[in-house]
Amino acid sequence: MGVDQEQAGRTIRCLVAKVGLDGHDRGAHVISRAFRDAGFEVIYSGLHRAPEEIVQATVQEDVDVLGISILSGAHDTLIPEIIDGLEEYDAFEDTLILVGGIIPDEDEDELLELGVSKVFGPGASMDEMIQFVRENAPERE
Amino acid sequence: MSDLVAELLAGKHRALARVITKIENHEPGYRELVSQLHEHTGTADVIGITGSPGSGKSTLVDKLAATYREQGLTVGVIAIDPSSPFTGGAVLGDRIRMGSNIGDMDVFFRSMSARGTLGGLSTATTDAVKALDAFGKDKILIETVGAGQNEIDIVKTAESVLVLVPPGSGDDVQMLKAGILEIGDIFVVNKADLEGSDRTVQELREMLGYREGRVPSTVGHHGTSDVDATIEGSDADDGWEPEIVETVAERGEGVDELLDVLADHQAYLDSSGRREQQRRQRYAEEIRTLIREDANKLLVEELEAQGGLDNFVQQVVDREIDPYTVSDSIVEPIADCLRERRDESE
Structure with missing residues (x-):
């Protein structure tokens, strides 16, 4: 008796975001599906999003994790814009920011300095990413 | 008042987002949050949009939101998608269609997973609507899970219900079936540029004509007759006749007309006293549900204190x-307690 049918408690919410003029979303789809199967709630942005849209979605959806997939090489302009936007709306501190894609090593250091928690390059395994999210999803008051 | 509620009332988007998260997760303290919000609610129009998967709900919601924004109104959207019954995970994809409201923070769009609930909404939807209402949104649009025939929970939350029916949704017998077609205040034949749209409109019209036991004049053995064949049914609900509107949401066609009909329905809700009646029903239902849940928790606690369910099951097996005696032994002491208190206060 009294067993609640609905799930209670915290569910990890992730936004999988594609920014800029990069039309390759196979990876984003694969990750969305893997996250779903890991029990996360995944909001997929769709292709060709502007940084302000990603900010809007991150703030409104109150996601724990923002995963940005970017293969166009424009990460060094787009990601700082997103982070500035998140700061403006008080959403930077408690959002785990991940970047997936092809990022040169020297750029990776820059992104980490900006506040990206981890960069996943080609060959990163799904299990590794899911594990990282589970361990690092921010605690919230 | 909590800081979070104060920030929400002051118009901070992040606070609104966080309040909805707490409601969704049933985090400790969420009940206090919702109680504090209650006195600030009651000003928004709540509109439900339902229909089968792929009928164009998200696209229509996007266009409705954009048109309301042109009129200077603020909009809140809650879009619900199904969750996996196996992992609890979900992919929430309704946001992809929100192309007309890019970067406009005055459209607050929130994706929700049904979190295992059937019926097309999630248990948190009603409280999330309160948060948007208290925030000051003028219009709140709720997009349900892609609904089949029986996901009709939306009527319990929305004041106006739009049911989207894509062309070619089956024959006229489908239209006789109970369920979703009974709940529409407005039927939207979306994708009206597709083949079969006229026929769907015709079938819907016929279906609506049958309401309350009338024989619509469109039906006759020898075409339409001159005689008024309408047989009056009960006059119980004399007010609103559901309307049918054709749209092509993707191109924005028919959206203005739909909004006119929607405004008519809202006006009807006010003039007929129906809105007031709906509110009363809604609060009554909410109170009932809460009492049921709270009493349930209390009883589970008592059951545990008396040795737990398994213990009783074993005794029943042996x-x-x-089972009746078990139930009595749990409930009776509580009932006695309450009766005693009532007697004392008299």
């Missing part, structure tokens, strides 16, 4: 006791 024929030492029967």
Whole structure:
């Protein structure tokens, strides 16, 4: 008796975001599906999003994790814009920011300095990413 | 008042987002949050949009939101998608269609997973609507899970219900079936540029004509007759006749007309006293649900204190006791307690 049918408690919410003029979303789809199967709630942005849209979605959806997939090489302009936007709306501190894609090593250091928690390059395994999210999803008051 | 509620009332988007998260997760303290919000609610129009998967709900919601924004109104959207019954995970994809409201923070769009609930909404939807209402949104649009025939929970939350029916949704017998077609205040034949749209409109019209036991004049053995064949049914609900509107949401066609009909319905809700009646029903239902849940928790606690369910089950299996006696032994002491208190206060 009294067993609640609905799930209670915290569910990890992730936004999988594609920014800029990069039309390759196979990876984003694969990750969305893997996250779903890991029990996360995944909001997929769709292709060709502007940084302000990603900010809007991150703030409104109150996601724990923002995963940005970017293969166009424009990460060094787009990601700082997103982070500035998140700061403006008080959403930077408690959002785990991940970047997936092809990022040169020297750029990776820059992104980490900006506040990206981890960069996943080609060959990163799904299990590794899911594990990282589970361990690092921010605690919230 | 909590800081979070104060920030929400002051118009901070992040606070609104966080309040909805707490409601969704049933985090400790969420009940206090919702109670504090209650006195600030009651000003928004709540509109439900339902229909089968792929009928164009998200696209229509996007266009409705954009048109309301042109009129200077603020909009809140809650879009619900199904969750996996196996992992609890979900992919929430309704946001992809929100192309007309890019970067406009005055459209607050929130994706929700149904979190295992059937019926097309999630248990948190009603409280999330309160948060948007208290925030000051003028219009709140709720997009349900892609609904089949029986996901009709939306009527319990929305004041106006739009049911989207894509062309070619089956024959006229489908239209006779109970369920979703009974709940529409407005039927939207979306994708009206597709083949079969006229026929769907015709079938819907016929279906609506049958309401309350009338024989619509469109039906006759020899075409339409001159005689008024309408047989009056009960006059119980004399007010609103559901309307049918054709749209092509993707191109924005028919959206203005739909909004006119929607405004008519809202006006009808006010003039007929129906809105007031709906509110009363809604609060009554909410109170009932809360009492049921809270009482349930209390009883589970008592059950545990008396040795737990398994213990009683074993005794029932061993024929030492029967289920009715078990229930009495849990509930009776509580009932006695309450009766005693009532007597004292009299």
